[in-house]
Amino acid sequence: MKQSKAIRRDSKVVIISGSFKPDPEDRNDPGKIEHAVLAVDHLRDQVTVRGVNVRKIARKPTQENPQGGFDERECSIHISNVMEVGRYWTKRGGRPDDDDE
Known part of the structure; x- marks a missing residue:
């Protein structure tokens, strides 16, 4: 339940598991892996993410x-499949566009 409280609407997340996980060559590109959260359901531990799990x-x-x-709409995924952007880049050693040198 702690993880679901940390992720809120309009926050940026990264998909870390499941069929919507980014390809290995795209993992260092922030524009391709960061997504906005549209809605969070704390009771079911589900999160709706823009551009992920789009169904017709x-x-x-x-x-x-x-x-x-036909209309396309985003459906929810489990909250354990996403991680906040800040935590993701901390684990990976920093954003690729940050110049530490």
Whole structure:
């Protein structure tokens, strides 16, 4: 439960496990691995992350949308599969764009 309290809406996270984990060649590129949190469900320990676990939802025809069709929407993943950006770069030895020299 501690981890779910640390991650909040609009915070930046990195996917650390599961099928949405970044490729090895992309791990040092902050733009490709950092994602924004859209929603957090503390009761189910689920988090919704922008651009991760995007599913196609079929929509029935309505008066506003007579043709119907498909919409894409982000679904939630378990909170143990994400890590805050600050903790991630601390474990990896710092951000690649930081010049320590």
